Amino acid sequence: MARVLADATVGTARAAAVVSVRLFAGAAEATGVRVHRMSIEDGATVDVAFDRMVEEFPALAALKSSLKFAVNQEFVEMDQRLSDGDEMAVIPPVSGG
Amino acid sequence: MARVLADATVGTARAAAVVSVRLFAGAAEATGVRVHRMSIEDGATVDVAFDRMVEEFPALAALKSSLKFAVNQEFVEMDQRLSDGDEMAVIPPVSGG
């Protein structure tokens, strides 16, 4: 999926960004994945990137309302844009302490 | 002073109470006394007992406004009455911790 998209991106001359997405706790368990490298249009939002993740890992859909997101270890809103090399994190409700 | 008073008390057929007064910290240092046994009319107030203490130990006068009093290890008001065998304590501002 990501690969097809990357190729399409190149085809339309838009720059591609490779983003690594990290998943934790319930999100990691639901998907069976802890790190997922994804190719996406440069400047795509976290929202778009998460939708791509859901296409690949449908179990994430049920969790969406409880999740927060971080980019490069800072919490961000869903409209945050992503650049090549960014680390995006899917953050379930925290429960440390 | 206390002795004279005790004799007077007997003379007028009022019962005498022997009270021990404990002094601490600045009050003990100002007077040089830590425990003072005093004979007083049974039912006399803390206020009266303290005035007797001041007659004997004038250095207490300057401290009066900062002092609290306890009888038998409970804080009391100045109008608390004293009985034979009571332990009265002169409590400077506390500063534990």
Add this chain to the structure above:
Amino acid sequence: MARIVKIVEGQIDFHEALEAARSPRNGGLATFYGSTRDNSEGKSVHRLFYEAYKPMAVAKMEEIADQIREKWGVEDIAMVHRIGEVPIGEVSVFIAAGSPHRVEAFSACRFAIDTLKETVPIWKKEFFDDGEVWVGQTPSGRESGD
């Protein structure tokens, strides 16, 4: 007279953390030990496991320490979180805050644990007789109380 912020596996070194928050100029030192309880919402907990997004968790803890320095002038602070398997009754998080005066020490300590629980990416999983759950993310969507 120092700051310690870290995430550890295995038992927390309380002595080291306390020493960081101590100083001859500090008249007050407030600490908090969070430990794993043997029950949760009436169910018996057998074991616990903590997971962290380690670099971000440390960064958020440093951020909390920065906020504490700004809010109360408290610089002597230790914040240590344990991850991995934590036996019931053992300490999972330790906070120590030292300050010349006690009000600031308490405020800093309380703020540290409250904010840590809200913002630091660490997750706790509880194992019961009949299942397991990532605290805060239950099927019903409820969030953990404390």
Add this chain to the structure above:
Amino acid sequence: MARIVKIVEGQIDFHEALEAARSPRNGGLATFYGSTRDNSEGKSVHRLFYEAYKPMAVAKMEEIADQIREKWGVEDIAMVHRIGEVPIGEVSVFIAAGSPHRVEAFSACRFAIDTLKETVPIWKKEFFDDGEVWVGQTPSGRESGD
């Protein structure tokens, strides 16, 4: 899972006090260490001495522990005050309060030290280069800040 209330000479046994406030049902344990500072209102303090009206002080501390049990249901509490000469930087008072939830542990610990400082008949004397003073009872009549 116990209550410890005492006044000691010599170093406080922190381990014993912490153990009293610990329990597998307690998820939170808040502590406070009050120590003697090397300065007071800008003056260098050389040494400190604490005096107590011991039986009344213990009775008042027990009363505080009773109030804490009534207010917050916190039963696991240690309150230990050191008297006599206390070297600079050493701990003069230690409080530990354990509770299933952290809010009650903090409230209990804070209330214990605040109330102790207001009501328990213990007095501190500070020795400076140029004199000595019973804290709270100064010639000017001012009371100590904390």
